[in-house]
Amino acid sequence: MADLRNNFVGIKSPNPFWLASAPPTDKAYNVERAFKAGWGGVVWKTLGEEGPPVVNVNGPRYGAIWGADRRLLGLNNIELITDRDLQTNLREMKQVKMNWPDRALIASIMVPCEEESWKAILPLVEETGADGIELNFGCPHGMSERGMGAAVGQVPEYIEMVVRWCKQYTRMPVITKLTPNITDIRRPARAAKQGGTDAVSLINTINSITSVNLDTFSPEPSIDGRGSHGGYCGPAVKPIALNMVAEIARDPETSGLPISGIGGVTTWRDAAEFLVLGAGNVQVCTAAMTYGFKIVDEMISGLAAWMDEKGHRTLDDITGRAVPNVSDWQYLNLNYIAKAKIDQDACIKCGRCHIACEDTSHQAITNFVDGVRHFEVMEDECVGCNLCVNVCPVENCITMEGLPAGALDERTGKVVESTYANWTTHPNNPMARQAAE
């Protein structure tokens, strides 16, 4: 049986599924329910400075986009950090940690970018018995207008500086949470490492407007006729998050830096993908906000079943396993030739592969053969682009089949070579390096 116990920068939890700092971890009531449901850890909703807490809007805080059957694909949030008194949060955190010593409890923190502010809050948090802190450098709305959150995360020098303060003033492990609202995620990650962070977590939410009301011309969610960009999350952001995690995992300067993966984790499969791309654990929010805390059951059993099936015993066996396979485009093997293949028994004859290929790609799929509705790949036209696979509504009906070495590529008339060759040495590349004599 797979062992899902997680040790993330020394913070132990019974499984790698943590709830991200967000509305679900706002107070003891929710967190207690989460732990009862089986979550391995929580990052408590971001604490602010001592004093009057922030206030939230009193209208809608969330916007969304949906897929078929109104399945929630993307959520947008304009809620700020905790709007509860600091002392209340600290008291509850301490009690919860006492009640659940085997679970991870991390405090997310966001205070002004001044040394005194960080120096003041860290001992208070430490006193709760929290296992670590997460620096909220990601919140993209509201707080960033006040010079915090993403406003810090977008300036690598600030990140380094604040991380350094934290490492100086607390013994707790420091996780630096990064914003994706930048051009190159490696820069803030390097800065965090430079400052001495124990780990990074990413991604925080993405600046977004989910929709516009076409009657009132107000962005949604609309507060009395006006909207503000919010933070986008949920299944729709997963591909962006996966890439950013992988970029940090394979960057020589940050390679080996522990990563807590965040962004659209909805199923065990999503979690496994983050782990193999270099994450040591994952944080979840939107899926819980959509379906409730019970989804962790599926995540735990699904991840364990997959690990058992594949013979992976511990999380260390899988973390980072896909990282070596993440490559720059220029190193992809141009001698690899694949062709689409349609399983005629599985085909329901919807014709979408044909029209996608015919209208927008390479005119490589028939629609009629001998006067009968029939969809088949013409290998002499197929470039192996995979679009037909992606638009087909039946899983595994269309597959991409790699041609074996020695086979004829009917499109180019060339024989498939067994050797690896990439763009860096390709004759069409004016920058091609001379092959070693």
Next chain:
Amino acid sequence: MERLETGIHAGRLSPAEYDDNFSDLHPRLDKHEALVASDRCYFCYDAPCMTACPTSIDIPLFIRQISTGNPIGSAKTIFDQNILGGMCARVCPTEELCEQACVRNTAEEKPVEIGRLQRYATDTAMNAGKQFYSRAASSGRKIAVIGAGPAGLAAAHRLAVKGHDVVIYDAKPKSGGLNEYGIATYKSVDDFAQKEVDYVLSIGGIEVKNGQLLGRDFSLSDLQAQYDAVFLGIGLAGVNALKVDGESLPGVEDAVDFIAKLRQSGDKGTVAIGRRVVVLGGGMTAIDAAVQAKLLGAEEVTICYRRGKEHMNASEFEQDLAASKGVIIRHWLAPKSIVAKNGAVAGIEVEYTALAEGRLVTTGETGVIAADQIFKAIGQTFEASGLGALRTEAGRIAIDGEGRTSIEGVWAGGDCVLGGDDLTVSAVAQGRDAAESINRVLAAGLQPAVAVA
């Protein structure tokens, strides 16, 4: 009235039971249901459902329009091809047409609910009073349409759109043809047939003369003299005779008359029905009569069909519907004689049948089914006078691919023509296409025979 009184009586059920029994068979989808149902459409290329539709409605497009919150645009997509799309959404045997062709049948044996989605869109537009068509500048041409049924209405509407003036002659007091008189009540509630007629006529330029019977009040040649073109959509006015003893007894009725009477009665409690009813036939009419007999409170309703289940014209869905209402369907039974008692129907003697070398024969075995009412639903026939030398073939009007008859300037479509499949939707397609043909001829200012020199 006691529920189980022998004989033919009205008022077997309570008013609430009548209301319940004759309510909408498939209520309109609400918005949420329509969105869920429309989500299932794959937007197929060269969609098989569209090919299967006799009127070639762009089904993937109209469903996509529903899914994007544009039911009005969806309705226009439907009406562009089929101005009677509202009724077709209610009465089409979709399980044998569009929904049978749906690729979701292959995927998971459950098609997209095309018929119900079509009703959602068309009802939305019609309830909003949304009109999509206006008349072209007047052509100065006048066209007579005989028959205000699906074929005639579709032809008249398309002709009106083209700017022609149309006069429809119909024998019945109300327009709509079989939509008004021939469809089971639970498929067209709330006087929908008349609402649809009004909707179609609201384009203007169409005058309807009701109570005008071809052969009695006017002849085809009368109209030819007055109009630039004539379209015949006169349906099937006759019914096949049973030709067995006792056929003229009280209690033996044509199913089409029973269905029409029921449709026209506001209070179903006034329609008399037997305690035991036998319906003869195997088509949609037989099912409609049998199911409604049951809904009126008949204790026992039996359909007798002289061939097997696989030969029945009624769709699988219709057969299942009848069974679900408690109708017994018996196969391989032919009527032999009607049994009388005290001058009224008491039962029907039937003879077993079989196929011998491809021919239907009786086996000599007989039996009697008790009945106090018998409905004949053994087929309708083309019956008309006043058509002059119009050529018929196999008992129906012969037409070419455009709906042109043997007489220059005369077109025909719907059930009255040869090669039809007796479906509302096919009648609409033929009426529409004949109108296009008429328009082409008139626009060219030429008669077709002259055009080919």
